[in-house]
Structures are given as C-alpha cells and as structure tokens.
Amino acid sequence: DIQLTQSPSFLSASVGDRVTITCRASQGISSFLAWFQQKPGKAPKLLIYAASALHSGVPSRFSGSGSGTEFTLTISSLQPEDFATYYCQQLNSYPLTFGGGTKVGIK
C-alpha cells in the first residue's frame, strides 16, 4: 500500500500568512494526488486534483504542486475561512490512501 506522510500535522498561522503543507508518498504516484479541506462537523471539500489543478469554485489563493513522491499545497494569503484541516489523497493505485491531515489553526 502507498503511505502518505503529511507535514506538519499542525501549524498555527495568522490571516495574510503564506502557508505550505507537504505530502510525501512512499512510492511514486505520478500526479495522481488530490487535496481536501475539512471544517469541523462538515464533509471534506475537493480543492486540488491532479496535483496542481484547481477544482471549480476554489479560490485562486490555493495552489498545488509536485509529482512523483513530493507534493505541496500552498495558501498564498490565509483567510479566516481557511482555518481547517487539510488532507492529501493518492489515486495512483488501490487501495486509495489519505495522508494523516494537517490542522491549520489561528496564531
């Protein structure tokens, strides 16, 4: 199975900060990676697919990059509504797997 390791598991930041989250895969997954945002008590929302493509309706301050085994999610200027938990997911092979999550908290 492909393991995904997210770092950090928690970060605190201020509104306006640039935030970067890393997701490392235990083996190459090409660009078959997605990023999700989840707020407490709510279902996850797809932000980024194919490692770097912005899903419909997602603000342009979100961006994704990477291929192979290392990927990043960047929020260029953190907004109040962005405080949430973020997950990566690999779609390269079954079983599909998620990273452990990164909680973005208020500094």
Added chain:
Amino acid sequence: EVQLVESGGGLIKPGGSLRLSCAGYGFIFSNAWMSWVRQAPGKGLEWVGRMKSKAVGGTIDYAAPVKGRFTISRDDAENTLYLQMNSLKTEDTAVYYCTTVWLGYYDSEWGQGTLVTVSS
C-alpha cells in the same frame, strides 16, 4: 446541483450488521462511479471502497480492513448506493461518507455523512 444523502447509521453491537444507503440527486446516477470514505471520531479520513459504473463492469475495490466483511452495491433504478456492513467491530465506529468520483479518480462531491457506532 449534485446532492448525496446518506442514511442507515446508528448504534449496533459488535458482531452485528448494518446497511447504509446513499441516495443521489442532480446527476445521472447510473453513469457515476461512487465511493465510501469513513472517519473515526477525532481521526483522519479512511478510504473504504469504490464501485465503478455498470457500463464499465461495475468493478469494486475495498480497503483491507473491510474486505470480506463489507459489500458495496448499487441500485441504479433507485439512484442509490449501498454499504452492507457485517461482522462489525468497535474500530468500525465512524462517520461514513459516500462520494461521487470525477474524471475516474477524484472524490468530488460528498454527502453529509452518517454515524455508525459499534459498541456493546
């Protein structure tokens, strides 16, 4: 607008069975690939399984922890996806979400989830 509505969750004793349903609206259900994803209380997301549309064979893949105990099925006439869960364990306690699969890969739309609690 795509809408997914899960139902069927509840409290069940270890070893018991439960069937979850996911009703889909606002899209052509028979063409859709569908997934189940779960989240234990206070924990991260865990993929459960995925079913392709019958047009491409209706293939189903499962995560190892549920393989042999859980069965995904669909009734395209009723626009409904099912998750039959047998031999339930306490570690199956979670919110269960159904999703639609976009571009053959990505879980793009999610239901609100249904809580399954396995406890004696």
